[in-house]
Amino acid sequence: MKKRNRFAAAALAALLLAGSAPSALALDATPPMYQQFGYDSAEDFTRSYLGNFVHFDYDTASDMFRRYVQQLHADPSLGFSYFGLEDMDMLYRYIDYGQWKDMDDYCRQAAREMIQTADYRSEQLAVQLNGQAVKFPDAQPEKANNRTMVPFRAIAEALGAEVDYNAGAITAKKNGQTLAFSLGGKQLTITDDSTGKVIKTTAVDSAPYKKKGRTYVPVRFFAEGFGLTVQWENSVQTAVLYDRDALIADIDSHFTVLNQWLKAQPSYGQNAKALSSTINVSTDYTLYDSIAGDKSYRASAKINALTDENAAEVHLSADLSDLPSEYYPNYSSIPFVTDDSFEWSIFRTLRSSDKSTLKNLQVDLCGSDSGAGCFYMRSPALSEMYRGTEKDRPEERTAMKNGAWVNVATMDTVFGATDFAERWSELAQGKVNTVGESIVINSEKNTYGYEWSKLFADAYEECRNWEALAGDSLFTRSGSRYTANMDLRDMLGSDPDTSTSTIKYTLDTSNGSISGSTSSSYTNWYTQSITTIEFSGKLRSLSFTRTEQVKNKSKLVRKSTLTASPTDTAPTANPPKGSKIILWDTESTYYDEDGNEITDMSDFLSTFL
Structure with missing residues (x-):
């Protein structure tokens, strides 16, 4: 059983929850967080186990990382509970044994653990799109009629769709197709832009609605309308959306020789x-x-x-x-x-x-x-x-x-x-x-x-x-x-x-x-x-x-x-x-x-x- 100081643990919990809120202007660490963990880009880092956060996009996570590293350098004990450390002597022994290269490496790893903990502790509904956390700048996802409802514009733009509102009729255009629905309606229509023909009509069991100036749509029906695979991870209250064909194609782009063989x-x-x-x-x-x-x-x-x-x-x-x-x-x-x-x-x-x-x-x-x-x-x-x-x-x-x-x-x-x-x-x-x-x-x-x-x-x-x-x-x-x-x-x-x-x-x-x-x-x-x-x-x-x-x-x-x-x-x-x-x-x-x-x-x- 790891020894923990109850007061320190409570203080750390408060620190993590407070630190999980995105700042007005997110700043990356120097050098950038992804480089400090050996990756060539922010995208590569967020596609790794180390950078796999569901509630925080890279900008938010890197800003948290920068602040946590500073706090850990000032007080290394903030990270003790993650590694079963009891005091500074024990930390230095672990560094000598090679657990971490030096104090900078310890602070780096502890800061990532702090972000991960804040990620798991968050009770906010989240959406992950193709491995990346979707950032909702103001209105947040919510549950309605047992469905995950998301602010329409934020999710549509994350998908790269062009959004239009016209007298209660709402459309999103992407890849030559238009997805259309109306507030309060329970039908989703997908049309081929080149021919004008309706490709598919889908019944929606939870009607889109407006709240505080934002239009909410059921994320599953909207995402599946654009051909995405949709899954739900209950432990972190996250809707996981991904373009399966695009994922396969991207991986295959690295293996054209092996695939020919x-x-x-x-x-x-x-x-x-x-x-x-x-x-x-x-x-x-x-x-x-x-x-x-x-x-x-x-x-x-x-x-x-x-x-x-x-x-x-x-x-x-x-x-x-x-x-x-x-x-x-x-x-x-x-x-x-x-x-x-x-x-x-x-x-x-x-x-x-x-x-x-x-x-x-x-x-x-x-x-x-x-x-x-x-x-x-x-x-x-x-x-x-x-x-x-x-x-x-x-x-x-x-x-x-x-x-x-x-x-x-x-x-x-x-x-x-x-x-x-x-x-x-x-x-x-x-x-x-x-x-x-x-x-x-x-x-x-x-x-x-x-x-x-x-x-x-x-x-x-x-x-x-x-x-x-x-x-x-x-x-x-x-x-x-x-x-x-x-x-x-x-x-x-x-x-x-x-x-x-x-x-x-x-x-x-x-x-x-x-x-x-x-x-x-x-x-x-x-x-x-x-x-x-x-x-x-x-x-x-x-x-x-x-x-x-x-x-x-x-x-x-x-x-x-x-x-x-x-x-x-x-x-x-x-x-x-x-x-x-x-x-x-x-x-x-x-x-x-x-x-x-x-x-x-x-x-x-x-x-x-």
Whole structure:
């Protein structure tokens, strides 16, 4: 429990609420707020999670930011409650630990938290248009007849429409169309300006009215009349309006090369329910020994998967009987990983299993991207994973041995447990045609129906992530072949003095093929390692060769081939009805062999093999 001074908290609340009112002349910080958070423009900042405010437009938020930063420099304790700080000594320790670069950075982050708090605490109805808060200079939105009513001129001009009033008849013109209605009327008419023909007539269940010289209209009917998608976010009392087609088009403008490559993929299977995929894996592992002689080992695995845009169902069979214990990671050297963490338990079980068990290892997996942050696993051979060094759980061990499914909570409660597999399935099936479609569809799913105000922030955050790996600016062209060549150290946060990380790949937009390689190395005082991956094929037919070498210790060569085809059999996201389900300890932390958090089923499979 964070310690708080009640008087200070009350004073801070008053300060925030007072500071949320826009000043007569909003002033930006110096340098501008968006630059202080690493963005190139105010628009980019407001399309990020950091600048995603629903009640404050950029000008208002930046003026608040400027004032809050000044107040925090004068009294840093105003921000203590946001970070669990108790005194100045604790603040300086956190700065020394790297939580913030310096006092300026602390004030900057605390000021943003203060704006966010004022945003959430505001009880004023708000409207967000294409990710931006709509500013109402005088009259504010209000509720009438269970509908959100907004001042007409402010919302129309925010949409870029030309407004006209004529004896009770009100019109708004935009993109060659005129939207017309009358005060007290319950009908909305949309007319084609070039032909004069009525395109659409819509009944309105809450009539427009006049109040204190302002015309109020129901925001949903008006926005939908201009082709916008309308959603309501109850937690922040905000109507969220967005032009879906324009959002997709804007994102796609960054990926013309990748979209050409997607278009070149085979078109079969667009109407199929799912994809049926097979991955065959062969592993050659060599341990170096200059005295007794080098020793080589082999393993193989086969993965059969059904995937669609909502779920994944996987069966894995493997022969790991030849592998030595040295093959499996030893997590005892990784900080904060307990003996009962999920990955440690899996590998500890494999190390201790007899060869007959590992000769024919069977694992079933299923899950969905519901945001539950879990997937299900069934493997009687791995039941000893419940025999931990800190906790021995005989009941669960027996149940798993008898075929019970294990509910595995992952670290990702945002995108669900099977997001990667489902995104690939959407593209490979042709159910989405462009990167923009894929990003927007999945960002809409990630709102879970109640966090619509974060839609644009989510979509553009993913757009930036994709752009860093496959944006148009990365490619050089030679005919139909487009090649990207990148240094990934900054993206991965790697130390340039001790590591390298590069990727080079070529997309051929004439036939939909891809080929390339990645290379990474790491050096410290006791070891040196190099990992390369070579890949080639198409979206539904890919081959990979991964080579990992540790100096004077080992060499691992893993070859994988993936083939996929459409099927009318849909995947099952949950265990069969009536199955016994047991829980893995959700307080455990899940890591891969490099100490990175496990996020979904795909991470689990790649680490498992």
